[in-house]
Amino acid sequence: MGRYLIRRVLQFIPVFFGATFIVFMMVFLLPGDPIRALAGERPMAPAVQAQLRDEYDLDDPALIRYGKWLGVLPDDDPNPRVLTEEQRAAGVEPPTGTFNGLLQGNFGENFRGDPVSDILGRTIPRTATLAVYAFTFEAILGVIAGVFAGLRKDSFVDNLVRVSTIMVISIPIFVIGFGVQILIIAFIQSDAPGWLRSLTDGWLNISWRDPDAPIFSLASIKAFFIPAIVLGSLSLAYIARLTRTSLIENLRADFVRTATAKGLTRSRTVVRHLLRNSLIPVVTFLGIDLGNLMGGAIVTETIFNVTGLGWEVLNGIRGQEGTVVLGIITFLIFIFLVANLVVDILYAYLDPRIRYD
Amino acid sequence: MTTETKSRDTVAGKPIDPDAPLLDVDNLSVEFRTDKGVVNAVNGLSYELEAGETLAILGESGSGKSVNAQAVMGIVDSPPGFITSGSVRLKGVDLFDLKEKERRQVRGSRMSLIFQDALTALNPVYTVGWQISEMLRVRGVSKTDAKEKAIELLEQVGIPSAGDRYDNYPHEFSGGMRQRAMIAMSLALDPDVVIADEPTTALDVTVQAQVMELLAELQKEYKMGMILITHDLGVVADVADRVVVMYAGKEVEQAEIFSLYKKPFHPYTEGLMHSIPRADQKGIRLEPIVGQPPDLAAIPPGCSFNPRCPYAQDVCLEEVPAFREVAPGRFSACHFAEELVNRA
Ligand SMILES: Nc1ncnc2c1ncn2[C@@H]1O[C@H](COP(=O)(O)OP(=O)(O)OP(=O)(O)O)[C@@H](O)[C@H]1O
Ligand code: SF4
Numbered sequence: 273m274g275r276y277l278i279r280r281v282l283q284f285i286p287v288f289f290g291a292t293f294i295v296f297m298m299v300f301l302l303p304g305d306p307i308r309a310l311a312g313e314r315p316m317a318p319a320v321q322a323q324l325r326d327e328y329d330l331d332d333p334a335l336i337r338y339g340k341w342l343g344v345l346p347d348d349d350p351n352p353r354v355l356t357e358e359q360r361a362a363g364v365e366p367p368t369g370t371f372n373g374l375l376q377g378n379f380g381e382n383f384r385g386d387p388v389s390d391i392l393g394r395t396i397p398r399t400a401t402l403a404v405y406a407f408t409f410e411a412i413l414g415v416i417a418g419v420f421a422g423l424r425k426d427s428f429v430d431n432l433v434r435v436s437t438i439m440v441i442s443i444p445i446f447v448i449g450f451g452v453q454i455l456i457i458a459f460i461q462s463d464a465p466g467w468l469r470s471l472t473d474g475w476l477n478i479s480w481r482d483p484d485a486p487i488f489s490l491a492s493i494k495a496f497f498i499p500a501i502v503l504g505s506l507s508l509a510y511i512a513r514l515t516r517t518s519l520i521e522n523l524r525a526d527f528v529r530t531a532t533a534k535g536l537t538r539s540r541t542v543v544r545h546l547l548r549n550s551l552i553p554v555v556t557f558l559g560i561d562l563g564n565l566m567g568g569a570i571v572t573e574t575i576f577n578v579t580g581l582g583w584e585v586l587n588g589i590r591g592q593e594g595t596v597v598l599g600i601i602t603f604l605i606f607i608f609l610v611a612n613l614v615v616d617i618l619y620a621y622l623d624p625r626i627r628y629d
Numbered sequence: 630m631t632t633e634t635k636s637r638d639t640v641a642g643k644p645i646d647p648d649a650p651l652l653d654v655d656n657l658s659v660e661f662r663t664d665k666g667v668v669n670a671v672n673g674l675s676y677e678l679e680a681g682e683t684l685a686i687l688g689e690s691g692s693g694k695s696v697n698a699q700a701v702m703g704i705v706d707s708p709p710g711f712i713t714s715g716s717v718r719l720k721g722v723d724l725f726d727l728k729e730k731e732r733r734q735v736r737g738s739r740m741s742l743i744f745q746d747a748l749t750a751l752n753p754v755y756t757v758g759w760q761i762s763e764m765l766r767v768r769g770v771s772k773t774d775a776k777e778k779a780i781e782l783l784e785q786v787g788i789p790s791a792g793d794r795y796d797n798y799p800h801e802f803s804g805g806m807r808q809r810a811m812i813a814m815s816l817a818l819d820p821d822v823v824i825a826d827e828p829t830t831a832l833d834v835t836v837q838a839q840v841m842e843l844l845a846e847l848q849k850e851y852k853m854g855m856i857l858i859t860h861d862l863g864v865v866a867d868v869a870d871r872v873v874v875m876y877a878g879k880e881v882e883q884a885e886i887f888s889l890y891k892k893p894f895h896p897y898t899e900g901l902m903h904s905i906p907r908a909d910q911k912g913i914r915l916e917p918i919v920g921q922p923p924d925l926a927a928i929p930p931g932c933s934f935n936p937r938c939p940y941a942q943d944v945c946l947e948e949v950p951a952f953r954e955v956a957p958g959r960f961s962a963c964h965f966a967e968e969l970v971n972r973a
């Protein structure tokens with residue numbers, strides 16, 4: 273397992289560089305002029321434009337720019353990051369020609385001069401909170417629904433789960449999001465009884481506001497409640513179906529029959545033998561999905577105005593802020609790689625027949 | 630040994646009948662209600678098993694042998710499976726009358742089942758030792774005692790360095806060792822009845838004999854009643870005392886094994902004997918029984934063997950032959966059993 277881990281982590285390197293290179297090319301070869309996008313309707317002096325182009329190396333060949341962004345080619349801009357506190361206080365001029373890219377921990381700046389790492393630091397906690405709530409919601413409800421449906425195949429509950437999940441899967445997520453918003457507005461405008469209003473007070477928000485509260489606090493849960501449900505709904509449907517299918521497959525397995533023949537109680541047979549085995553594919557799906565949720569939040573964040581990673585990526589694309597888009601996607605690639613590795617390790621742990629060496 | 634003390638005078642708290650046979654299966658019928666119709670897997674099956682006896686149940690694939698075992702254990706998949714008639718009595722106590730909770734006390738502890746394929750019958754995600762000791766742990770035995778007992782059992786069924794093997798997963802065992810572990814598990818609670826459902830079919834021929842020998846040894850040591858389900862009489866010939874031959878979910882012949890071997894009194898048994906190689910009749914050409922095993926969703930009227938029977942007469946198409954004693958100690962369900970007897 274140790275050697276396998278080392279090999280897997282080493283595999284990260286080419287995958288990471290390959291993926292960031294492709295994304296880099298896509299972002300910077302996009303048609304349109306970022307400087308003009310920055311200027312918007314206002315006129316901008318040609319001299320300023322030229323200065324900006326120079327500062328952001330917009331006229332360099334793509335490969336050179338990728339090298340500088342990565343930090344394997346020297347950057348001709350002044351680099352205050354290499355100065356110590358005292359040097360900075362003493363007003364020492366930052367040197368130029370240093371390596372100052374991703375490998376040095378520098379994600380670059382947007383056109384306003386804000387470091388992308390600051391943007392990441394601000395938005396990642398929001399998206400992560402949203403993803404964790406969606407994950408909790410889909411995992412708990414999805415598994416419960418799948419278990420009840422699978423244990424009573426063809427019952428009312430089973431049919432309900434099958435029909436409702438196929439509906440969620442076939443409706444695009446933005447339709448679900450807007451649909452939920454419309455329902456909330458209709459509820460607010462209706463003459464619902466007072467107790468119902470007070471019960472739902474603070475939960476049904478069509479637009480997100482920063483709760484400024486720690487994760488899993490009530491204020492935080494309330495603020496993210498609706499977006500998390502919308503974000504988790506698709507995976508919930510998949511998890512319910514996956515759990516159900518896997519359970520039904522194992523229900524007739526010989527080892528479940530053995531467990532019954534051993535004189536175990538029904539609940540022990542179901543939990544320790546049937547569920548333990550049936551949830552292996554579900555857990556691996558959940559592992560991959562944690563990465564998916566972080567990256568997949570673009571639509572949900574946009575609909576509910578959650579100013580997280582997805583929202584920032586969309587703004588970045590609109591504003592042709594290549595470094596911002598690139599920084600966020602780089603982070604997401606990293607999350608995906610780690611999630612995949614964790615899933616593989618988890619898989620070997622859950623199913624002893626899997627051996628990596 | 631266990632905190633739930635096992636009284637030999639009761640079954641699940643019910644008083645036993647000291648004169649009753651150890652296991653008495655009477656007129657048992659099991660059907661599966663499937664989308665394609667009703668499959669009559671077991672149709673009025675009756676047999677008895679005495680303590681210390683080994684009974685072979687012989688029949689082709691699909692004749693209802695495994696379903697019979699599941700019904701006796703009370704583990705038929707339901708739905709689609711339903712027990713539509715009959716009774717199963719352990720020392721006179723009708724198991725079908727028991728509540729599920731009482732039935733559970735019988736399963737594993739008074740009677741246990743050895744499955745055909747230990748690879749699928751053992752849970753792949755737990756160690757072999759854990760699965761054996763689980764039987765004891767759920768009955769209140771402490772973790773360390775259960776482990777000790779499980780290792781002892783593994784030693785008893787001939788697993789070398791059982792202490793280390795305790796922590797192996799099923800896939801780390803060879804086929805023969807897995808079946809031995811399965812046998813160890815079935816003996817964990819010293820049951821009165823062990824049903825072995827084709828325990829050697831999944832094994833290599835050389836290993837088959839060893840496992841069969843082990844079963845015979847243990848049966849004597851534990852003084853239990855054993856049912857050996859098989860489709861190959863040759864495999865169980867040295868071990869079994871008596872044979873019940875099953876066809877289409879029903880018994881068609883029953884006899885002490887050597888007299889059956891000498892002369893079958895039912896055309897189906899005769900066909901089976903001609904279709905398997907026998908050490909004492911080298912050179913005789915093997916003839917498989919003509920025709921297909923019956924479609925259990927449409928069993929022919931009259932004698933269910935009639936489409937394949939070389940002796941079939943008109944009466945066979947209409948009347949179901951009674952299962953009766955046609956010679957001392959010899960039972961057969963054939964209209965013309967006497968003719969077969971007299972041919973001898
Ligand atoms: N769960 C089930 N659902 C539907 N039909 C079943 C089920 N279990 C068994 N059957 C049917 O019952 C019949 C008898 O099956 P059984 O397994 O008892 O045969 P068998 O004598 O053990 O054969 P084999 O030698 O192949 O193990 C078969 O036709 C089978 O299709
Ligand atoms: S009753 Fe008739 S068909 Fe059935 S086994 Fe006897 S002779 Fe053959």
Ligand SMILES: [Mg+2]
Binds near residue numbers: 694695696827
């Ligand atoms: Mg079988």
